[in-house]
Amino acid sequence: MQQYCSDTRFDAIVLGAGISGLVSAYLLADRGRRVLLLDDYAELGGNHISRDIGGMSFDIGCFFFHENSAFFRHFPQLLGLYLPAETRVVKVRPDGGISGYPFDLRHDLLSLPSAKQAHILSSLIRSRLTVDQRASALDFITYWVGREFANVSGLVPYLRRFYSAEPNQVESSFARKRMGWVARNANLAGLLRSLRRRPETETNACFVRPKAGFREIYSKVAEMLREKGAVVQLAAAVQAIAQTGDGSMTVALASGSVHAAELFSTVPLATALRYCGMPVPAELKSASLVSLFYSFTGNRGFDGNVLYNFHDRGLWKRLTFHSDFYGETAGRAYFSVEFTVIGEPLTIDRYDEDFRKDAAGKGLFAGDLVLEGANMLDHAYPVYLKGASAAADRAIEDLARFGVRSYGRQGGFDYQPTGDVSASVAERTIRGTLSA
Structure with a gap:
């Protein structure tokens, strides 16, 4: 090259x-x-960046590609190298259950007692009238879904985990770019889409890079x-x-x-x-990304190949099952787990320990879980404190x-x-x- x-x-x-x-x-x-x-x-x-470990093909992150991408307009010959893939994107809710990402109206709202639903609705109305969505990332989220739903749905702990900082210290402009889906899904059309989804997963046809x-x-x-x-x-x-x-x-x-x-x-x-x-x-800070690479046999505990952590426990923010796209190796599935870092990272052993403890507490990955490798990526993305x-x-x-x-x-x-x-x-x- x-x-x-x-x-x-x-x-x-x-x-x-x-x-x-x-x-x-x-x-x-x-x-x-x-x-x-x-x-x-x-x-x-x-x-x-991708990593091959013993025939297992990992990514530093989670990457999906679509046919109408501007990149393919300039490099159309590349599209034939990519593999079609069906993604099933889910999240761990604050109550420990699994449901659709980013919102699942049935689980996040309609399954709640009517008094709680009324409280969420009044919180949303109050937020639309009183909150300036330009003030911070937290205010952006609060304006669109209300403070109560932001907590119930797990958005606030996810924001904290994604930014590796308190959401009220992050500029609203960053939230608009990273979490524009909040505004798109917080209107009537978005709520109707949520109701039409299969209750446990969201399916979206796309492409992944080749196994090589x-x-x-x-x-x-x-x-x-x-x-x-x-x-x-x-x-x-x-x-x-x-x-x-x-x-x-x-x-x-x-x-x-x-x-x-x-x-x-x-x-x-x-x-x-x-x-x-x-x-x-001093204001120009970038987030680093720690990725842990695991192989696994047993019961993963959820039906999906991308899982976001919207729970208030656990340092990890997302995991991706690469073996769902490229096939198992020697009978073992494999996946990567991501952690966002601003400042000094913990040791790999600490991240591994935290993930294992958190997964066990949530009923995930009952079986043989092996850490195959890890990676630290600087300048993963800018953070707008x-x-x-x-x-x-x-x-x-x-x-x-x-x-x-x-x-x-x-x-x-x-x-x-x-x-x-x-x-x-x-x-x-x-x-x-x-x-x-």
């Missing part, structure tokens, strides 16, 4: 080889620009970029970014320097600031004045929930540049 070139001058340099960077490099090269794509990672794909892992996908992307004349340099060890006297940009690498008239950055905003010798605002969006806007403006266009999930400090959103934002950014 690596490509070396003796050239040091290009029309454009793109930093970061995740979805945003790949789409950007492809569009620029497609318009005849001489493009250099740089990444400090050893492989393309950014945070699309993301490398199979992104090695094909590398070929397509090279066919367009782009140069891809991985494990680039970027050292610094500087302006030159003629207005062009210079990127210092461990192996030397490269130059371009334009520089596009999709790497984490704090990283780009450091490359340019600029201070990093209060003041972060204003700090990010100022930093992006500072970089733009310096000559660096910073955008994307990481570069724009912009929580983009899917690769489709990332591809669309990159597309708009590059097309805006090309038409200027």
Whole structure:
């Protein structure tokens, strides 16, 4: 996948080889620009990372793809590599039961005593009249579903677990991006959809990456970029970014320097600031993701292949049964469990201990549960603690004045929930540049 070139001058340099960077490099090269794509990672794909452990195929996270994605518009040849999959997404409720994600009206509301239902309704009406949904992530949720339902349904503990922070300290803008489904499902149409679902699961046809892992996908992307004349340099060890006297940009690498008239950055905003010798605002924080990889034989305790933790106990936020899509290995199912971290993580043993204790308490995974491996991913996604969006806007403006266009999930400090959103934002950014 690596490509070396003796050239040091290009029309454009793109930093970061995740979805945003790949789409950007492809569009620029497609318009005849001489493009250099740089990444400090050893492989393309950014945070699309898969791990093979003894024939078991795990992901760092939970990834599903849809045919109408903007990414496939630019790389249609890739779609044939993906596998069709049926997802069954469920949650652990605060009472320990299993029901549909994100809302299951039958279990979350209609099964409650009529007095409790009336209390939830009055809480919702009061929230719609008195709560400013722009004040915080907690206020966003409270406005749409009411404080009482937010607690009964498990949304509040899930928010706390997802952000690894108190929801009232997180900006509303982050909640709108990450949890727009709350608003979509809190209206009449959303409630009717909830009633029509099967009571225990939500089925959604989609695709998953091939069992061989993301490398199979992104090695094909590398070929397509090279066919367009782009140069891809991985494990680039970027050292610094500087302006030159003629207005062009210079990127210092461990192996030397490269130059371009334009520089596009999709790497984490704090990283780009450091490359340019600029201070990093304290408000710019990113969440890390700890993933534990398990194999299992026995009774998993729920009918689903993706399980969210809406209970108030347990550090884990989501688990994904990869073997449901790729098949068991030596008679063992396998899955990954995710933990969000802001700040210093615990040890892997502590996360494993917490998950086992919590699973047993909820009646999950009765059988032989084996920890096969673990992974720690930095910069999983930006977290908008209060003041972060204003700090990010100022930093992006500072970089733009310096000559660096910073955008994307990481570069724009912009929580983009899917690769489709990332591809669309990159597309708009590059097309805006090309038409200027």
